Amino acid sequence: MRLPGRLAAAIEVLTDVETRHRPVSEALKAWGINNRFAGAGDRAAIGNLVYDALRRRTSHAAAMGSDSPRALVLAVAMRDWGETSESLNAAFAADTHAPAALSDDEAAGATADLSTASPIAQSDFPEWLAPSLERAFGADWIAEGRAMAGRPSLDLRVNALKATPEKVMKSLARFSPQPAAIAPFGITMPSGPRDARTPNVTTDEGYQKGWFEVQDQGSQIVAALAGAREGEQVLDLCAGAGGKTLALAATMGNKGQIFAHDSDRSRLAPIYDRLKRNGVRNAQVRSPNPGALDDLVGKLDRVVVDAPCTGTGTWRRRPDTKWKLTPELLAQRQSEQAALLVEAARYLKPGGTLVYITCSILPEENDDQIAAFLKANPGFETIDMAKAWRQALITDIPPGLVTSGGGICLTPRRTNTDGFYCHLLRKV
Numbered sequence: 178m179r180l181p182g183r184l185a186a187a188i189e190v191l192t193d194v195e196t197r198h199r200p201v202s203e204a205l206k207a208w209g210i211n212n213r214f215a216g217a218g219d220r221a222a223i224g225n226l227v228y229d230a231l232r233r234r235t236s237h238a239a240a241m242g243s244d245s246p247r248a249l250v251l252a253v254a255m256r257d258w259g260e261t262s263e264s265l266n267a268a269f270a271a272d273t274h275a276p277a278a279l280s281d282d283e284a285a286g287a288t289a290d291l292s293t294a295s296p297i298a299q300s301d302f303p304e305w306l307a308p309s310l311e312r313a314f315g316a317d318w319i320a321e322g323r324a325m326a327g328r329p330s331l332d333l334r335v336n337a338l339k340a341t342p343e344k345v346m347k348s349l350a351r352f353s354p355q356p357a358a359i360a361p362f363g364i365t366m367p368s369g370p371r372d373a374r375t376p377n378v379t380t381d382e383g384y385q386k387g388w389f390e391v392q393d394q395g396s397q398i399v400a401a402l403a404g405a406r407e408g409e410q411v412l413d414l415c416a417g418a419g420g421k422t423l424a425l426a427a428t429m430g431n432k433g434q435i436f437a438h439d440s441d442r443s444r445l446a447p448i449y450d451r452l453k454r455n456g457v458r459n460a461q462v463r464s465p466n467p468g469a470l471d472d473l474v475g476k477l478d479r480v481v482v483d484a485p486c487t488g489t490g491t492w493r494r495r496p497d498t499k500w501k502l503t504p505e506l507l508a509q510r511q512s513e514q515a516a517l518l519v520e521a522a523r524y525l526k527p528g529g530t531l532v533y534i535t536c537s538i539l540p541e542e543n544d545d546q547i548a549a550f551l552k553a554n555p556g557f558e559t560i561d562m563a564k565a566w567r568q569a570l571i572t573d574i575p576p577g578l579v580t581s582g583g584g585i586c587l588t589p590r591r592t593n594t595d596g597f598y599c600h601l602l603r604k605v
């Protein structure tokens with residue numbers, strides 16, 4: 178397929194996503210099944226067009242004067258991929274699978290100046306969240322939105338239980354990996370332009386052998402900040418598929434004990450294979466049965482709450498969720514988070530550390546949750562995050578990461594990572 182056919186396919190997929198309220202991955206898969214002639218390169222390019230359209234939905238719509246799938250996909254081609262209206266019309270005229278030729282109005286979208294457009298059009302954030310984002314980032318909120326609308330890198334965490342960064346870099350040399358800027362065991366592969374494909378690292382021998390995991394650098398940083406030490410008793414209360422559990426086990430050098438729990442059996446299911454592949458020997462999975470954690474009450478050095486959240490920090494990777502989030506869903510997550518903080522506190526011994534993590538950039542799920550918890554639980558105090566950063570990451574904390582409530586907030590703009598929040602509390 179040439180570019181015109183790919184653009185037509187992206188318009189079709191985006192129409193499917195919007196009219197049937199389908200996740201992008203599902204719509205792309207359905208398109209692939211109905212168009213078996215398309216190769217892997219075509220599918221990757223069509224996926225990139227659709228994801229890029231959703232990442233910059235409001236700015237592209239403002240430039241084109243329309244948020245129709247056709248307008249958004251043409252905007253990606255001209256405003257992100259370097260095509261011009263002339264180059265597109267010439268290519269469309271020569272291709273029977275092309276969309277209709279661009280109108281003069283559509284052509285003007287290529288060079289539309291958004292410098293005086295609304296802050297929402299400039300930031301690519303959903304309008305109803307503007308007050309929250311302004312509270313979180315002050316005058317930088319529009320710049321934060323722009324960075325959140327970019328493509329993410331593919332990040333890996335080297336599993337120190339089995340490999341070294343040098344060994345993994347060698348194994349993946351064909352993908353030109355680079356050391357991550359902050360996470361000591363992080364390796365990164367920056368996203369390419371236009372139709373560049375994401376490296377398929379999970380087919381690499383090193384992955385099969387457990388030398389590395391795919392994990393965003395932000396997730397690696399907060400896992401390191403959790404500060405788990407060799408020999409400690411640690412509960413990963415919301416372990417899910419075990420991304421943080423695996424990182425904690427590596428930090429602990431397989432010594433001590435991690436209890437990995439999640440309330441959802443199906444989310445927990447992949448953890449068994451992952452623990453095995455990673456050579457983790459100090460993790461015990463606690464399935465969500467009644468009383469599953471009763472024996473741990475008051476005993477633990479550290480409880481990690483990687484809380485269920487809106488995922489606003491991962492909007493680069495899942496841009497469709499940016500436009501689906503509702504105030505009701507945010508409120509539901511907030512009440513789950515508040516309950517989990519109270520639950521987590523029960524398992525700590527005096528002097529123990531509660532680690533609160535979200536992949537959200539919204540203050541409602543971050544500083545506000547901690548402030549409400551501290552008000553109701555005066556027996557806890559905030560741990561100095563600059564100090565924790567130095568201990569865990571052996572560098573000084575970059576300026577501007579500490580929030581007004583005493584946590585840290587990572588963002589694509591600040592740390593070139595997904596958005597993450599982390600706050601450490603000591604039970605005094």
Ligand SMILES: C[S@@+](CC[C@H](N)C(=O)[O-])C[C@H]1O[C@@H](n2cnc3c(N)ncnc32)[C@H](O)[C@@H]1O
Nearest residue numbers: 415416417419420421439440441444483484485
């Ligand atoms: C952000 S995800 C965890 C991701 C995981 N820690 C990782 O690093 O891969 C949040 C998890 O919290 C779980 N969860 C939600 N409510 C819970 C509860 N009340 N108790 C324990 N887990 C809960 C969800 O099932 C989900 O797997």
